[in-house]
Each structure stands twice: as structure tokens, then as C-alpha cells.
Amino acid sequence: MTNIHMLFTIPILVLLFNVKYVSAQILWDSYQNCVQFERLLDCTDCRDAKDWGGVQLPYDDIPLDDYFQDYELVVCKGPGMCPDGTVKNVCTWQRYLFFNCFEGSPVTYRWETNSMPNHCYFSKTEPPLGSETKFEAYSVSGAFNVQVNNMFAYNLVDPVFYHTKLETQDDYDKQLCKSKWAETTLIDMKTQYEEKVYYSFEYPIAFSDYSWDSSETTMLQLKSSDQVVGMAINGVLIFSANSINGYDALFPSQLINPITSQSNRITPDFCLGTAESYKTYRYYMFSPCIYDSIAKTYASSCTNDRYPLCSQDVRNHSIYYVKSEQKNINPIGIAKDGRMIYGPYNSYGQLWQACDVDICNGRYFSKGYNYGYVATMFHPYFISCWGPGNKVTFEAKCSTNARKKCTLYTSEAVLHYSFWSITLGLSILALLQFTY
């Protein structure tokens, strides 16, 4: 009797394990999915999530004169220079992240962020600009997670539809190695993309309807959004993979620009972010500080001898703090075209490989028209064009960590079926034992 019971519990455990293991958070274009995404954000000012049991009003109920606070006061010990440009032992800054979903057809969203980190950073000379008393914000709005068949560019005639198609090594290098490829004009019309700047000298913030850049902004220094490909769930902007001279910002194939003698590599901090040149904090690859972890409290450069992993290999460092239950398909950001950016792991807890993604670093999720981008350990790390894109066998010349040629296509479906057939096999075995 005990034997039978034991044999019966093994497949049940396997089943439970499977269910937990493959429970990915893949989002579609519904209002509910939009709110589900909103709940993943470290919002300081998210209002409609509460209709779905959300907990995203951490700062909204702190009254401040006639207004609500809406921002978080972040405190960090020892980041070098504070956001107000002074050197202090402890820095304090206002972080602001707003997100809202709007019901309709299509469902639309709007985010507003000052891109100030919800974690420590490190900079000796170029801190992200911010203040303890006021904030400004970049804002993006559009249709949420437009399905490929709803795109303006989509047509039924092509057997396979590509929004971006690159067919020569030259074209591939031009796109993949460009710093400012993410011009808003290239985003599909149906995504209804719009961007704005919120500026102020006093709270509450005023609103500029015209462009990302506003002459009134004193803290936000990014003059265009052409390098911005999306925003991480903690409100930090995500840049294209390349620094301004057209080389991989972390693994440039040419380290020094021979004309300017400037480094083509950015100098990341412990969270792999930087505010260099634009005084706007941002990431170029998956950050160990996107999810909650101890990494968020380290105010250090990446090249500190006390933390050898970061200086030896930023890729290993970036995923070192990911917990096993987070090693699954989960959104870690939203792209400027309204699509999801998923984390570096697939539903089997493995890192995405070259064959999993197209030229834009995106892929379809399950059958149909649901497309999204993923974080990869290789260039272009997040997004290199607005997808869907074709698949090629080129490697980008600007990177020593380029996405490798895909020679063997390993379909997720194959993995999936082998997984379930093992489970099924074990269940049948147990059932046979049981009936004996």
C-alpha cells in the first residue's frame, strides 16, 4: 500500500513542479493585462491598480499641503556625488514613477518617470540630476502591447510579416550598432505613440505638450528620446545597446575612439547603470537592481576590487541576484512601442539564446500575434529595432559580445512537449501501478 502511494505521489509532485515551473507571466493587450503589468512596477503614483487588489499607492496617501506626495524619497549612503551636485555622505532624492492604464479599444497606457533609481548608484562626477524637493518627468503614452495583426504595417499578403527586415551584413551593422536608432517616427502608427516632458520649479509639476526636450526643464537633460528604447519596472530608462560612437556600450569591439581618445565603453556602477553625458540614469543591459535584492544598497562602481564579479564579467554579475522563482518569463519593462520586455530567463529557467530571438531581440510568445522583447546576456541586450524582425546569420561588428549566428533552431515547443511527455509517462506508470 505504501509503495503504491509513493509511486502515485511522485507524478503529482512532478505535475505541481511543472505547473509552478512553467507559470510564466506573458501579457496580451487587454486592460486586465495592462493593470497586471502596472502591478509589477515599483510605482510611486499608480492609481487604478487598486481596482484589482493592487497595492500601488505607497505615496499617494501622504498629504502634502493640498496635494498628495506622489514621489518616493530615496536615501542612499555613499553614491559619490549627490543628485543636487554636492558631495555628501548620504544622498536623498525624489523618485517619481506614474503608470496608468485606460480602458478602450485599444487599451492605452501612460508612464511618467524622472528615471531616478529606486536604488543606490555611484558617480564621482556625473550624478543623475535630481532634487529632494522637486521632480520633473519624461512621459510616454500609447496603445498597450499591440498585437502584430493589429499593426498598421501588418498585411495578410506576406507569408511572414516583418516590421523590420535586414538582409545584408551592412544593413545589419547600421541598425544594430546605431546609438540613436529608436526614433519615434519608426514606431507603428497603431501604437499611437506620444511623448512629453513634465517640468516644474515648484510642486505640482507643470506640463509641456510639445516634445521630450523642454527648455524649462532644469533637471531632465536628455534632449531627445532617440536612444531610449523603453523603461524598466523600477522606472529607470533603458537605452539602446550602443554608446554614442556606435559601439556596444559594455563590450565595444573598439575600446577607444582614435579621434577623440574617448572610451567607447560606458563606466557602469554596481547596478550597471550610469548617468554619464545626459545626467539621466539609465541601463544598457539587464540590471541586478531591477528586481528587489541586496544589490540595490551597494553604492559602488563596477570596477571596485571588493566586488570582483562585476569587474570580471558584467553578464554574470547582472544575473547573480536573480532568485530561482524569478527565473521564468516575467515582464521587466515596457518598450517604447508599448510591448513587453521580458527578463533574461525562459520558462525553463534558462537564459535566452541567439536562436530564441529575431534581429530586434524579440520573439513571439505562444501561438498567434503576441510579440515581445527579451533581455539577453549578449548584444543588443534588450531591443535593437521595432519588431517583429527577420532572423539572420550575421553578427554585429561593433560588439565583442554580439549575438551569435543561430545555427540550430531549438523550438520552445519541443522542450515543452518533452517535459510534458515525461510527466504524462510517469502519471501513466503510476496509474498502472495503482490499478494493479
Ligand SMILES: *[C@@H]1O[C@H](CO)[C@@H](O)[C@H](O)[C@H]1NC(C)=O
Ligand atoms: C561567468 O559565467 C560563465 C558561465 O556560467 C562561466 O563560464 C564564467 O567562468 C563566469 N565568469 C566569471 C568571471 O565568473
